[in-house]
Amino acid sequence: MKISLTYIPLRLFPAITLVVFYTLMQALAFYPLVSFQFSLLLLKSFVDAFILIGMGWLLSIVVPSSNYVKLGAYQRFINYFAIGILFVVLWVSMGLLTSWLFFGQTYVTEIKRLLPIDAFIGSLLYVIFALMIHMQIIKREGEPEEDPIDRDQDDIAALPLSVSENPQESELERVAVKVGQKIHVILVPDILYIQSDGDYVQIVTDQHAYMKEETMKYFETSLPQSRFVRVHRSYIVNVEKILRIELYEKQSQMLTLKNGDKIRASVSGYKALRLILNL
Numbered sequence: 001m002k003i004s005l006t007y008i009p010l011r012l013f014p015a016i017t018l019v020v021f022y023t024l025m026q027a028l029a030f031y032p033l034v035s036f037q038f039s040l041l042l043l044k045s046f047v048d049a050f051i052l053i054g055m056g057w058l059l060s061i062v063v064p065s066s067n068y069v070k071l072g073a074y075q076r077f078i079n080y081f082a083i084g085i086l087f088v089v090l091w092v093s094m095g096l097l098t099s100w101l102f103f104g105q106t107y108v109t110e111i112k113r114l115l116p117i118d119a120f121i122g123s124l125l126y127v128i129f130a131l132m133i134h135m136q137i138i139k140r141e142g143e144p145e146e147d148p149i150d151r152d153q154d155d156i157a158a159l160p161l162s163v164s165e166n167p168q169e170s171e172l173e174r175v176a177v178k179v180g181q182k183i184h185v186i187l188v189p190d191i192l193y194i195q196s197d198g199d200y201v202q203i204v205t206d207q208h209a210y211m212k213e214e215t216m217k218y219f220e221t222s223l224p225q226s227r228f229v230r231v232h233r234s235y236i237v238n239v240e241k242i243l244r245i246e247l248y249e250k251q252s253q254m255l256t257l258k259n260g261d262k263i264r265a266s267v268s269g270y271k272a273l274r275l276i277l278n279l
Contacts, residue, residue: 015053022049030117034110036102044102051094055087056129063133084126091122172222175203177210184210191228192257194219194236206259229276231255231269239276 026045031038062083095118099111175186186203195202196216203210220230230236241257245265248254253265255273265273273279 019046019049019053022052026121030114033114033117036110040102044098047098047102048095051091051098052125055091056125059083059087059126059129060133063130080130084123084130087126088119088122091125092118171224172219175212177203177212179210184208186210188223189227189238189240191223191238192241192259192261193238193263196234204259204261226276229269229272231263231265231273233266235263235265235269237263237273239273245273 023042023045026048027038027042030036030045031041034041036044092115096111096115099114172188174188175191177184177186186205190205192204192206194216195204197211200211200213201216201219203212216230216233216236219228219236223236227240228236228238237255237257241259243256243258246254246256248264251267253270255263255265257263
């Protein structure tokens with residue numbers, strides 16, 4: 001079977017690049033300090049790179065789910081600091097484990113000598129990951145203050161289409177998504193919500209989340225206007241999948257969906273949602 005790069009999702013290339021780069025950099029940096037065989041050191045560095053990817057992925061789940069960006073500066077610092085300590089301890093521990101697996105008891109002294117370097121690398125990696133995740137959350141969830149004129153224009157844009165525009169002519173009934181060699185057909189009523197993700201959107205159902213190269217504007221205008229509403233610039237929600245609505249901040253609401261996911265609604269998005277729900 002011939003393997004082509006076209007079968008590798010574009011979203012995996014940054015992770016693959018990071019694995020290769022980190023493997024080479026760690027092996028080259030540690031080689032002058034130890035007496036290990038370079039091939040074994042390279043293999044250990046390769047495993048460490050995958051551990052790094054896994055820890056970064058775990059961090060990307062923990063931080064957004066804890067709403068750290070909404071806390072006060074002091075509490076946010078304490079939380080990030082505590083997570084950072086756990087990150088470094090786990091990183092050093094995993095480094096010790098992989099070193100023991102690859103080099104055994106023979107090189108215990110050399111392995112211990114590398115612990116401060118491993119701790120420094122872990123701290124640096126954590127700061128980089130935390131900053132990237134924090135900025136991504138701010139970009140995705142935070143909305144800048146708007147003057148009244150701009151806000152009114154946003155409110156108008158967020159309102160459902162009028163009857164005269166006849167949205168039924170272009171309403172979607174299903175969405176086809178290609179995953180590898182398979183094509184999944186998602187029925188519109190099964191969609192919980194759609195989330196923007198760069199040049200892609202993430203279509204979330206009860207069973208799975210699918211990535212599709214499409215714009216939020218397309219779905220906003222093509223999905224049934226009586227059932228779907230754009231509650232935030234990054235989210236389109238199926239109103240039939242909303243379990244409850246709660247006050248989140250002074251000018252925003254938090255939607256809890258039937259699968260437990262929580263989505264923040266902006267001011268204009270909540271107004272559009274109220275119109276659909278006749279609130």
